[in-house]
Amino acid sequence: MTDEIEKKVYRGRIKVPYKHTAGAYVEKFITEIGKNNKIFGVKCPKCGEISVPPKMICFKCFEKMEEWVELGNQGTITGFTVVTHSTPVMPLEPPFAYARIKLDGADTDFVHIINEGDPAKLEIGAKVEAVFKEKPRKRILDIEYFKLI
Amino acid sequence: MTNKTAVVGIGQTKFRSKRRDVNIPEMIYEAVKMALDDAQLEPKDIDAIIIGNMDHFEGINFSELWTGIDAAPGYLKPVVKVATGGTTGSSLAICGYHNIASGIYDKVLVVGWEKLNEGGATTGIITAFDPVWERPSLAGALGPLALMAGMYSAKYGITSEQAAKVTVKNRSNAANNPYAHLQMPDITIDYVMSSQVISYPLRLHDCCPQSEGACALIYANEKEAKKITDTPAWFHAVETAHYYTFGTDDKMYDLPTATIASKKAYKRAGIKNPIKDLDVAEIYEPTSWSELSWTEALGFCKPGEGGKLLDEGITQMSGELPVNPSGGVLSTNPIGATALVRVAEAAIQIMDRGGKRQVPDVEKALAMGFGGSLWTEVMILGNEPLR
Numbered sequence: 001m002t003d004e005i006e007k008k009v010y011r012g013r014i015k016v017p018y019k020h021t022a023g024a025y026v027e028k029f030i031t032e033i034g035k036n037n038k039i040f041g042v043k044c045p046k047c048g049e050i051s052v053p054p055k056m057i058c059f060k061c062f063e064k065m066e067e068w069v070e071l072g073n074q075g076t077i078t079g080f081t082v083v084t085h086s087t088p089v090m091p092l093e094p095p096f097a098y099a100r101i102k103l104d105g106a107d108t109d110f111v112h113i114i115n116e117g118d119p120a121k122l123e124i125g126a127k128v129e130a131v132f133k134e135k136p137r138k139r140i141l142d143i144e145y146f147k148l149i
Numbered sequence: 150m151t152n153k154t155a156v157v158g159i160g161q162t163k164f165r166s167k168r169r170d171v172n173i174p175e176m177i178y179e180a181v182k183m184a185l186d187d188a189q190l191e192p193k194d195i196d197a198i199i200i201g202n203m204d205h206f207e208g209i210n211f212s213e214l215w216t217g218i219d220a221a222p223g224y225l226k227p228v229v230k231v232a233t234g235g236t237t238g239s240s241l242a243i244c245g246y247h248n249i250a251s252g253i254y255d256k257v258l259v260v261g262w263e264k265l266n267e268g269g270a271t272t273g274i275i276t277a278f279d280p281v282w283e284r285p286s287l288a289g290a291l292g293p294l295a296l297m298a299g300m301y302s303a304k305y306g307i308t309s310e311q312a313a314k315v316t317v318k319n320r321s322n323a324a325n326n327p328y329a330h331l332q333m334p335d336i337t338i339d340y341v342m343s344s345q346v347i348s349y350p351l352r353l354h355d356c357c358p359q360s361e362g363a364c365a366l367i368y369a370n371e372k373e374a375k376k377i378t379d380t381p382a383w384f385h386a387v388e389t390a391h392y393y394t395f396g397t398d399d400k401m402y403d404l405p406t407a408t409i410a411s412k413k414a415y416k417r418a419g420i421k422n423p424i425k426d427l428d429v430a431e432i433y434e435p436t437s438w439s440e441l442s443w444t445e446a447l448g449f450c451k452p453g454e455g456g457k458l459l460d461e462g463i464t465q466m467s468g469e470l471p472v473n474p475s476g477g478v479l480s481t482n483p484i485g486a487t488a489l490v491r492v493a494e495a496a497i498q499i500m501d502r503g504g505k506r507q508v509p510d511v512e513k514a515l516a517m518g519f520g521g522s523l524w525t526e527v528m529i530l531g532n533e534p535l536r
Contacts, residue, residue, distance in 0.1 A: 010281055018208040018268045023172030055219060056175050062192040062222040064178075 025054045028068070033143055034136030041106050043067040049107040073130040074149065075103035075110070082119050091141055097122055101146060115145040122148070151250040153534040155374040155381030156496040158188025158367030164330040164360040164481045167266045173207065177220035177262045177363040184258065184365035185222075188377050192222030195367070196254035201231035201241045202263050202485030205273035221260050221365070234277055235433065236389075237261060238364070238488030239518020239526035243387045245368045246528075250384070255373050261489035262363035270359055270484060277521050279395060290435070290521070291356070293396055295348035298438035301402040302350060305453035307441055309350060313341035314459055315437035316354050316479050322466060323476025325505035330360040330481040341437070355437040357482040364486040364493050371534060382496035385513070385529040386417035392523055399523045404439075406525035407446035407517070415448070418529040420513070423448050423470070424463065427529075428511040429498045430472045431491035433519035434479060440464075444472060447517065447527070466508070474498065474506040488518030488526065495530045 022030070025042065032038045041050040042065040044058035050069050051058065058065055080099040083090065090096075095117025100109040115131070116122055128146035136142040160183030162168075168176050177200075185192070200217045204210045217228035233240040238261040245259035271289045278288035287293055301307060320336045323329035344353040367377075374381040390410035393399045411423070420426040432447065434440035441455030449470060450458040458464055464472035473479075475494040478487055495514035497503050511532070518526040 012280055012284070014272055014276065016205075016208060016269050016272045020207070020267055021169055021172045021264065023175045024170065025175075026172065057178060057219050059218045059224050062224070 023056070025056055029054050030138050030140070030142065033132065034138055037073070037132045039071045039073055039103060039130065039143075040068050041071050041103070043069050050105060051108045052103055052106045052110045069105065071103045071105045075101040075106070075128055075146070077114070077122065077124055077126045077128060078102050078109050079124060080114065080122050082117055082122070084117070092145060096145070099128075099146070101128060112143060113145045114148065116148055152252050153371040153383060154246050154249040154368055155371070155383045155534070156366050156492070156530070157369045157374050157377040157381050158184040158190065159493050159496060160184030160187060160365040161328050161490065161493060162362040163328050164362035164483055166330065166358060166360060168264065168361045173209070173212075173262070173264055174216055174219035176264060176361065177216050177260060180262070180363035180365040181221045181258065181260060184367050188367045190256070190367065190377070194256055195222055195226065195258045196256050197227040197229070197248060198223045198258045198260065199229050199231060199241055199244050199248065200260040201237045202261065203232050203234065203237060203273055205268070205276055206270055206484065207264055207267045216260070216262065221258055232485070234274070234520040234522060235435070235484060236488055236518040236520035236524060236526050237485040238490065239433075239492065239516070239528065241489055242366070242492040242516070242518070242528060243389065243526060245366065246384050246387050249368050249370050256367060256369045258365060258367055259489065260363060260365045261486035263483040263485040264361045265359040265483060266361060274521055283396060287396055291348040291351065293401070293521075294436050294439065295351045297401045297442070298350050298355070298436060301438060301442045304402055305456070307438070307456045309342060310338060311441060311456040311459060312355055312437040313338045315434070315440045316341045318459070318465060319434070319440070319473050319477040319479040322474050322506060323480035326475050328481070329476040331358055332476070332480070351436055351438070357435050357478045358480070360481050360483040362483040362486060364489045366489065366493055366496070378500075380500040380532070382499040382530045382532070383534045385531045385535040386414040387526070387528045388414040388417070389526045390524060396523070402442055403452055404443060404446040404523065404525065406523060407443055407519070407527070408448070410525045410527040411447045414527040414529050418513070418531070418535060420529065423515070425469070427470055427513050427515050429474060429495070429508045430470060430515040430517070431475060431494045432472055432477065432515070432517040433488055433491060434473070434477050435482070435519065437479060440472065440477070440479075443517070443519070447515070466506070471508050474503060474508055491516040491518065492528060492530070495528070499530055499532050
């Protein structure tokens, strides 16, 4: 055999339709933003911290959190980046910002998007407010985006 | 010299095909809280956490971040994830043992879980097979297990009726286990035999279900164990055996890894005649046929006599060595938890907490894990520390 053997690459493709169960805490949060345009957190009975996104266990205290607290729809940017390239899965047409937001009254930060693509207009510490989708689809993007105020 | 290690707390969820009411951490928390309450321990009492599932099944890598901290008290503690396929639960159990036996920690929490209906188990399992040689033809859970059943049957003349009898035994045992997934007190051989053939010779009811749920165990060393419970379940031996690279490197009957691992474990635990010296066995039977074959491989009978062992009633609840009083894998299969449930049940039997499914006077129990790459893990537990 003198011919060079073709170095073949086997292409694999695995498609899996995952179904991630939301759970009661996600369900309540998503329902409130979609139906009532209200943002809720949960309070730890031990340390008193209010978590948004809400979840069942305060991981620092390992306590079950059952007290829901309404937070209002405004917060403060604690970090951001501006998205300039477009891909098919973008929540908004670029440019826009991905940001960490500390909602007023919350003790944790919350990841969402801001409809502002000019880095000069965005800053850590700037105030933002939630804008809700008119037709909710039971997902976190039922808060369509936050806007600078 | 290793430290004596015991199971001192047990928690498990009620296993079901779907848990749409809870997400993954919420589901795991149920088992963890139950184990902590069972051992009357606080989160602060746990030194380290070992947690495991199979990433591909739910499509979540780094699952230990989601689960080791939200669902188990892992904040600021060592959290390690273990994922070895079907053996995940037994690998977790053995890693937990090493953590205590080595003297590194005094008390550890071991957690196995799976939420199989969130993704595709077979899709996940396929990724364990060689992409060039095996994925197009043999990969997945059913194909190899069906091939094994066919070869085993051809070699020893085991019949479909004998296999069906295993499902009947295990799912009626499951009816006495409040945590089991498929509880069928009135199941008959005809019911199993008339179910659809899904991969010859396997019928639907020859196969384990897909379950969702979690199992959590707390281990402690000798000093701590005695403070926690009067009835610790002590580890006497843990063994793992690997065998092949391609599926066809294995004979695909007689499961050599089970023979290798069990022989070593028996030697270590001083077991000369498993049928007489063991009081109960919780084995990992993904199909009815595999239980017959595995009982041979584990030395409960000679090769080819698995059907006879069953027909003679030895592995029934009233027999000399009841196999799978919990209902086994044929009744409940949350993959990352499945082999850990075998260890949990072995401990439950030793602690005399089995309720309606309790085997009388259990002093020694065997727990087995089996994985897609045909490897086996065997553990022997006892009611006294091994001296």
